Amino acid sequence: MPTNTVITAANEAFLRRINELSGEKVTRCEQCGICSAGCPLVAEMDRTPAEMMRMVQLGDEDIAKSKTIWICASCFTCTVKCPRGLDPSKVAEALRQLNLRKAVDYIDLMNIPKEEMEILPQIALVSAFRKLTG
Template identity: 45%
Template sequence: MPINISDKTIKREFIDKVAYLSGQDIYKCFQCGTCGGACPMSGEMDVMPRRIVRMTQLGLEEAIAQTKTCWTCASCHSCTVNCPRGIDLARVMEAIRLLTLRKNENMVEPSKLPGETVKEMPQIAMVSCFRKLTS
């Protein structure tokens, strides 16, 4: 897939916000792909974490919003501890999630969950899920 890059496609503000929220220097990434290799959820992701970082470097905000990667992430920190460049990728994923969640959008609707599902789930499943996927 060719990617056109120009002043118009690069969302500088998006890059800055991800950097600010995550506290990470995303330009350190040299695209080795260790993150995806270490990620237990990568088999379930539409786009590998490595590509999300590249897209972030290029400020492709809308393109990232089309992917489910950060919503499939389980915040397990495998990428974080394995990154040879020392990027805390779990924080980058969180930053990308928050840019959506902070617009008062939910990726899981607590009120719509079937009662039976809520009854059987351990409390920590609900607490962690709502913290990571609701606004």
């Protein structure tokens, strides 16, 4: 977890940007951890959803480079459970978008194995490309 106690203007700008993109007030998060407890993909993440929320609160831009934001599949389990009515899946989306809007792709869509392309349904490809290509 980040331990910086001095919030710089850059930190604050980052928090504001994520609030704006996600439409959430991330500072309302009380760090109860229910999002992390319910997340079906938390074991794959390098930061738990609650850590992600905390890092955004502190304006720590490293969260935008985390694996967590790409692992989140927007299953909305945290959305349903958050006692503060926050939607961490929207925060993860905002962080993904920060990357994707620089025309960065998280997956290489030209090199998906042929045998996989033959069986993958369109629904899988469309959603993966929406979430993971810029």
